[in-house]
Amino acid sequence: xxxxxxxxxxxxxxxxxxxxxxxxxxxxMNRRNRLLAITNNxxxxxxxxxxxxxxxxxxxxxxxxxxxxxxxxxxxxxxxxLMFYYVPTVPRAYYDMKDLQHVVPFGNILRNMHRYGAHxxxxxxxxxxxxxxxxxxxxxxxxxxxxxxxxxxxxxFLLSFSGYLLPWDQLAIWAVTxxxxxxxxxxxxxHEGPFAxxxxxxxxxxxxxALLGGTTVGSAxxxxxxxLHCIAFPIILTIFIVVHFWRVRRDGxxxxxxxxx
Amino acid sequence: MxxxxxxxxxxxxxxxxxxxxxxxxxxxxxxxxGVTVGSLRFFFPRILYEPPQQFIAGKPEDYxxxxxxxxxxxxxxxxxxxxxxxxxxLISVCTHLGCTPIWHPAENRxxxxxHGSNFLVDGQNVAGPAPSPLFRAAISLDLVGNxxxxxxxxxxxxxxxxxxxxxLPLT
Numbered sequence: 001x002x003x004x005x006x007x008x009x010x011x012x013x014x015x016x017x018x019x020x021x022x023x024x025x026x027x028x029m030n031r032r033n034r035l036l037a038i039t040n041n042x043x044x045x046x047x048x049x050x051x052x053x054x055x056x057x058x059x060x061x062x063x064x065x066x067x068x069x070x071x072x073x074x075x076x077x078x079x080x081x082l083m084f085y086y087v088p089t090v091p092r093a094y095y096d097m098k099d100l101q102h103v104v105p106f107g108n109i110l111r112n113m114h115r116y117g118a119h120x121x122x123x124x125x126x127x128x129x130x131x132x133x134x135x136x137x138x139x140x141x142x143x144x145x146x147x148x149x150x151x152x153x154x155x156x157f158l159l160s161f162s163g164y165l166l167p168w169d170q171l172a173i174w175a176v177t178x179x180x181x182x183x184x185x186x187x188x189x190x191h192e193g194p195f196a197x198x199x200x201x202x203x204x205x206x207x208x209x210a211l212l213g214g215t216t217v218g219s220a221x222x223x224x225x226x227x228l229h230c231i232a233f234p235i236i237l238t239i240f241i242v243v244h245f246w247r248v249r250r251d252g253x254x255x256x257x258x259x260x261x
Numbered sequence: 262m263x264x265x266x267x268x269x270x271x272x273x274x275x276x277x278x279x280x281x282x283x284x285x286x287x288x289x290x291x292x293x294x295g296v297t298v299g300s301l302r303f304f305f306p307r308i309l310y311e312p313p314q315q316f317i318a319g320k321p322e323d324y325x326x327x328x329x330x331x332x333x334x335x336x337x338x339x340x341x342x343x344x345x346x347x348x349x350x351l352i353s354v355c356t357h358l359g360c361t362p363i364w365h366p367a368e369n370r371x372x373x374x375x376h377g378s379n380f381l382v383d384g385q386n387v388a389g390p391a392p393s394p395l396f397r398a399a400i401s402l403d404l405v406g407n408x409x410x411x412x413x414x415x416x417x418x419x420x421x422x423x424x425x426x427x428x429l430p431l432t
Contacts (some may be wrong), residue, residue: 071289125320174360174361174375177358177360178358178359178375180359181359182358183359191262204309205305209305210304210305213304213306214306214309214310214311215309215311218310218311219310220306220309220310
């Protein structure tokens with residue numbers, strides 16, 4: 001870093017580990033790389049051009065990632081169906097949930113699929129991450145995909161948290177009250193957090209206020225969490241799932257090596 | 262930036278092309294900045310449809326000395342408490358993470374169901390994770406002698422909380 005001048009800053013960035021973990025190599029337009037760009041393209045070939053049987057050992061990968069993805073598909077499908085009966089307003093939300101349980105044909109199994117599927121998805125994300133950790137699959141060249149996985153973990157938690165409010169029962173309201181009050185202590189952007197007084201954070205302009213749409217959990221919060229839960233978070237999660245799968249494909253299957261004695 | 266400056270030859274620097282490039286990129290950046298700031302500002306509502314912070318809590322003679330009244334609790338989340346010195350409105354929002362504690366007369370304690378914080382009748386935190394005493398709301402009498410409680414002003418430090426406007430002195 002001694003010869004760090006303004007001129008070679010771009011080069012230092014491009015040659016850093018962070019950059020190289022995200023962008024494997026630049027656009028070197030020779031014949032071989034152009035062909036590789038086609039054969040390695042995830043849209044043309046979702047699976048690699050070749051893979052050894054070591055890469056597909058069930059006892060190695062446990063199928064935890066793909067199970068998590070299937071659970072996400074189930075949750076998306078059942079969630080869209082639940083939207084036909086559920087109205088996110090204070091007078092109706094709880095009773096719509098009760099109607100789904102007791103009145104709507106097959107409503108209870110639908111709701112339970114969504115509810116237990118959500119619990120299972122959080123659990124399977126944990127299993128998947130534990131497996132990735134214990135098999136050292138997070139190590140280079142896959143360190144960027146581990147970061148994408150952590151982002152996916154966070155959005156799984158956000159989906160879980162926002163969905164938890166929607167039944168609008170006592171557990172939902174107080175769990176979100178407690179969860180949102182933790183956001184008060186966020187550094188800088190939460191009004192009780194460190195350094196927040198330097199930029200004039202108050203109860204009605206901090207990050208918790210933006211999350212709740214008010215100073216307490218109320219009708220604005222219910223609507224806000226509903227939109228985030230049904231639109232924003234699933235779309236962002238889908239985008240990162242695509243990146244995640246693409247990187248699995250591009251960085252190679254971590255189990256795809258002969259087992260060393 | 263270094264590369265952009267190098268790409269321009271000597272006679273091009275400070276020319277019309279450079280000005281137009283600056284204006285073009287400048288308007289693009291300010292457009293993106295404006296959209297970002299506007300989108301963020303959108304999530305902070307100007308008007309809140311929340312219940313008013315001020316309410317009338319009856320007359321002083323409605324409360325007995327030593328009583329912890331729960332009559333305003335369900336609607337307003339305060340206990341009206343009359344001690345020998347006066348009346349104060351103790352806000353039933355736990356100072357830990359904001360649940361609603363419950364008054365247990367048999368144990369003379371206020372306890373939070375979420376994480377088990379305990380408080381005394383004066384608001385002092387005595388057990389559990391709560392880091393500070395419960396808050397008291399500002400309390401006063403209006404012209405016809407009704408108690409007016411204002412939850413937007415609150416205090417929980419001993420001394421300050423025992424004086425007006427956080428305790429209504431009664432003889």
